[in-house]
Amino acid sequence: MLSDQPNFTEETVIASEQRFRALVTATSDIIYRMSPNWQEMRQLYGRGFLTDTDETIADWIPKYIYELDRPKVEAAINEAISEKKIFQLEHRVLQADGSIGWTLSRAVPILNKQGEIIEWFGTASDITETKRTEEALRTSKEQSEQQKRLYETITNNTPDLMYVFDLNYNFIYANNALLTMWGKTWENAVGKGLLDNGYEPWHAEMHEREIDLVKTTKQPIRGEVSFPHAVLGTRIYDYIFTPVINQDGEVEAVAGTTRDITEIKESEMRKNDFIGMVSHELKTPLTSLSAYLQLVESESGKDNQALREKAIAQSIKKTKRMTNMINGFLNLSRLESNKLFIEKAPFDIAELIADIEEETRILYSTHKFNFDSFESVTVNADRGKISQVIINLINNAVKYAEKGSKIQVSCFQMGENVQVRVKDEGRGIMEGELPKLFERFYRGQNNKLIAGFGIGLYLCSEIIKGHGGEIGVESTVGIGSTFYFTLPV
Structure with missing residues (x-):
């Protein structure tokens, strides 16, 4: 805006002040006047938002401009002076009550005939509530985006x-x-x-x-x-x-x-099958035992020693079978209640397998056993439970391999571990079933006609894991299977 007066006179100042006061009266905005270089604020009517001043002040920036916004205000002023253009900026200010507010400030340069700036005339609007609303919306949006990312992370993982x-x-x-x-x-x-x-x-x-x-x-x-x-x-x-x-x-x-819930349903089915099998398997030896005892009773007055001996031997066999089954159930119960204690002590695993070999050859005359010779190896383990694992693997080999077939038991040291292997010439196991064999109550699809509860290998696995060892199986359908476990030496 050009002015006809090259310099301020008393008349021009009075006229300027009159125009200023008239504008203040007519508007709700903050009105201010600045010197050409903005070094002095000549007048400000703050409308209660900013502190009024009717006197020229030089230290107006610390009084009115929020500290963190002062650099950008000064940069905008310098640019407006340099280019003689309208000053316009949103920035924070120190309100009349001392709190921090926001303003949109605009100032127009007043120019003389020579195009020199002789004054700046400006208005400012209180946009505090608008900025607070924007900030609240921005914060809300950020929180919403954060929640969205959180929910997506949860739902997608x-x-x-x-x-x-x-x-x-x-x-x-x-x-x-x-x-x-x-x-x-x-x-x-x-x-x-x-x-x-x-x-x-x-x-x-x-x-x-x-x-x-x-x-x-x-x-x-x-x-x-x-x-x-x-x-x-x-x-x-x-x-x-x-x-x-x-x-x-x-x-x-x-x-x-x-x-x-497919696995849960399958587990429930296996558990129901297990309960049914327990009832059946316990009932069978009990019935046989009762029959043999009745036979002994009926023959007690007769001279039939061979029949009595056979009946007694069969009764012992059935009793042992029931004892083994009940022990298996008890071990399962202890395992599930975290009460399956492992009492470690050093022993020679070669001696243990020798004892098992002697018992195996007496119990199972239906198969050909080959116990490989191996050197003494001392392990620190629970002898009774390791014996239980080996006997269970041998029993399984007998159960699933044809009569007359060969069962091989071997033991050897592998670095810091000893490995025991039981190999049979049975029907083998399908590849898809191998990862499930050591699960509780699991029985192979081709083994439904063979008595069992699906807990033997599960217990073996937990016993070996409790010793810090590993248990596994290798199998080829139609050729046979090899079950093995390792223990630290």
């Missing part, structure tokens, strides 16, 4: 399937686990319905009815269902649908969580 339906039965969210189960990406799965994502009609209709029920009752609903996993095949899932309630108390979506 859990094995559970997590998803959300809209009220038209379409998926509006699906986590990574669900997308993997479908074998789909977000782009070709989210926004689509149940049928589009591979659900059979009966399955889709069932879930739609459940979603309707959740919408109506505003209560969760739970169920179980099978579904073909894109990689793992058909699995069994437990799911729960939960209403998402808006601020008006209405259901705006239905959230779902699904968990793969």
Whole structure:
């Protein structure tokens, strides 16, 4: 803005002040006047937001400008002076009450005929509430983004399937686990319905009815269902649908969580089979024992020594069988209650296997045993429990190998460990079953007709692990299996 007066006169100053006061009266903004170089503030009417001044002051920056914003205010002033352009800046100020506020300040240079700046005339608006609102929104957005990242991290790193339906039965969210189960990406799965994502009609209709029920009752609903996993095949899932309630108390979506319970179901089935087998297996030797005892009783007055001896021998055999089974159950119970104590002491494992060889040849005349010769090796272990492991592996070899076939027992030192191996010429084990053999209650698919509870190898595994060793199996279908374990020397 050009001025006709090259220099200030009393008249021009009075006129300027009159215009200033008139503007102050007509506006709600803060009004101020600055010297050409902004070194002095000539006048400021703060409207209660800033402290008024009717006198020229030189130290206005410390009085009015917030300390951290002073560099950018000074930089903007210097730029405006240099280019003789309008000064405009949002910055923080020290309010009349001493608190920190925000202002949007604009100042226009007043120029004389020579184009020199003779004064700056400015206005400032109180934008404190606006800036606080913006800051609150920014903070809220950051928190929302942080929560979103947190939720996505949780939902995308859990094995559970997590998803959300809209009220038209379409998926509006699906986590990574669900997308993997479908074998789909977000782009070709989210926004689509149940049928589009591979659900059979009966399955889709069932879930739609459940979603309707959740919408109506505003209560969760739970169920179980099978579904073909894109990689793992058909699995069994437990799911729960939960209403998402808006601020008006209405259901705006239905959230779902699904968990793969296939292993749990299989474990329950194995446990039920186990209970059934226990009842049967304990009943069988008890029945035989009762029959032999009745036979001995009936022959007590007769001279039939051979029959009595046979009956007594069979009774002892059945009693031993029941004792072994009961001991197995007790060990399982102790293991599950963390009371399976391992009492270590040094002993020669070669002597232990020699004792087991003698007993084995007496008990099992149906197979050909080959106990390899091996040197004495001292281990620090629980002799009784290691004996139990070796006998169990031999019993399994006898149970699953054909009569007359060879069973080989070997023991040798491998560096800081000793390894015991029991090799048979049985039917072998399918590769897919090998990782499950040492699980509790697990029995191979081809072994259902052979008596057993699925706890022997599990107990062996836990005993060896308790000694800091390893247990494993090598097997080829139709050729045989080798079970082995290692112990630290």
